[in-house]
Amino acid sequence: MTITKAACVGRPRGFDIDLALEQALNVFWRNGYEGTSLNELTEAMGIKKPSLYAAFGNKEQLFFKAIDLYENRPDSLFNIAFQHERVADVIRGLLLGAAAQFTDCSHPQGCALINSTFSCNEASESIKQTVLARKSKHKQRLVDRFELAQNQGELQEGCEPVVLASLMTALFQGLSMQASEGASLDELQKVATMAAEGILTVNVKR
Amino acid sequence: MTITKAACVGRPRGFDIDLALEQALNVFWRNGYEGTSLNELTEAMGIKKPSLYAAFGNKEQLFFKAIDLYENRPDSLFNIAFQHERVADVIRGLLLGAAAQFTDCSHPQGCALINSTFSCNEASESIKQTVLARKSKHKQRLVDRFELAQNQGELQEGCEPVVLASLMTALFQGLSMQASEGASLDELQKVATMAAEGILTVNVKR
DNA sequence: ATAATTTCATACCCATCGGTACAAAATACG
DNA sequence: CGTATTTTGTACCGATGGGTATGAAATTAT
Incomplete structure (x- = not known):
């Protein structure tokens, strides 16, 4: 299961999904899971909440993907x-x-x-x-x-x-x-x- | 400044303030400050919110008093x-x-x-x-x-x-x-x- | 051009957060 | 007794939490 397959039809995504995930990792890294709010995340990632949910599922799944990114360095x-x-x-x-x-x-x-x-x-x-x-x-x-x-x-x-x-x-x-x-x-x-x-x-x- | 001087007039406090503080310490000890909600506190202490605020000030001051209790053992x-x-x-x-x-x-x-x-x-x-x-x-x-x-x-x-x-x-x-x-x-x-x-x-x- | 599809921004939902207004209840004092 | 004083329970406040409905915008396919 990839992070989210790039769509070849429809409006193109307006942000770099890997870069956004990295920003999310940085916020979790600094504040922990509970200490990080969706507002902090969206602000750091430069996207709005619906985009986050469409691309990553929810806060929990976003966290898992961020930790994956961290561990696979x-x-x-x-x-x-x-x-x-x-x-x-x-x-x-x-x-x-x-x-x-x-x-x-x-x-x-x-x-x-x-x-x-x-x-x-x-x-x-x-x-x-x-x-x-x-x-x-x-x-x-x-x-x-x-x-x-x-x-x-x-x-x-x-x-x-x-x-x-x-x-x-x-x-x-x-x-x-x-x-x-x-x-x-x-x-x-x-x-x-x-x-x-x-x-x-x-x-x-x- | 004592924790809260016992009143000699008015309705008497219906709970043991030292015991309540100890219960509060236990909750903070387990969950940390942010991880502890007022509801968890009041339930563990066996009192309602207004009683907590009257006796200890607010969540922050309650935490300080609980940590004092911990350190002065x-x-x-x-x-x-x-x-x-x-x-x-x-x-x-x-x-x-x-x-x-x-x-x-x-x-x-x-x-x-x-x-x-x-x-x-x-x-x-x-x-x-x-x-x-x-x-x-x-x-x-x-x-x-x-x-x-x-x-x-x-x-x-x-x-x-x-x-x-x-x-x-x-x-x-x-x-x-x-x-x-x-x-x-x-x-x-x-x-x-x-x-x-x-x-x-x-x-x-x- | 138009339909299909996907992303985007706004505006909202409900639950919970810390904190409080208020009146009833319980005591001491006169 | 009545009155002052303090505590208690209920019910509420505004702010914030995670999460979503909805329609406009942007692209590909027909």
Whole structure:
């Protein structure tokens, strides 16, 4: 199912649908799902409400498509860091990459997925569940990578891959929150470095 | 200025004001500020809207009073952990204490202050600022404690107290989010232990 | 040209939001 | 008793939330 097939008959769409989706992502990224109103969306996207509904369905579906766009970026944190061979470099790359990406001023601060958990009261349960499922998918990628490292003898005895993955996730969440609250790149780099040092010293053979 | 002085004339208040405030705290704790509606509040507190407004002012002031109640608890995480003499025990106490307190089922999961940052769009700017100020006050307590440790020669050379405080804060935020998302005590204990081990090994003399 | 089709802008729908007017009810004081 | 004072329940306010009906505008097909 494509986003919305371009019509070859009838009045042509007056806006760039991909660009509009990107603007929508930016608003959700900044304010979360519940914190974003249709008026904010339409204003940022430069279209009126009926156009939004015709092109994207409704607010919920627009959110899902925006998150899809976010996660399928080629320069995703995970995709870059997972290219390293040694797990030590993966861990360093993830933490330092998070610090850099969460404070990149070319887009809202923090991680869009983590920020979206903000303002998600039980009214929008499907949003909450979807975001949680995505996050746990990412966590599973970490677990798999660390289990691989364990099988290759890179981890210290007693280091559980699942726990290590949870700790990394917790650090991402913390870094994301601090970035959203205005922390600088320099600040987060130091935090990420200290965290990586501790994790590597205790859990990874050298 | 007390919460609301008991009137000695006129119709007596028909509910326990302290108990009502505690119920309000629980709702904010679970849903954040924006995520909580007046109807949810009045239902949880067992009173009607005019009673709420007469006793607490408005939603914003009720929130502030609820957060005050939360922070002035005697069994606060910081108050307990800061009783230790050695900074290593403080760090362990903070992380393990966070794991325990954030998953305590006698109240909502996670940290109320951290959860309140969720769903805080720019409409309620004063709420956001207040919560941020409180959080940075707590962070300053960490900085002060770690600077003390540094002066007493407990920290390794090159360990900056500010960075260490930020890292601890990031871990609190991560642990809080994972607790809110349903992580178990056992899970978070393992994460906190691994984090503490890494931090102590690299940053604290033994 | 005209019909078919699609998008657009305006103007509206209903539910919920935080907040309040008002009068009945319940107490203390004279 | 009556009166002043405070709380309580009901019923409401304007603003905003997500979502839509409708007809005009713009294009392709005939």
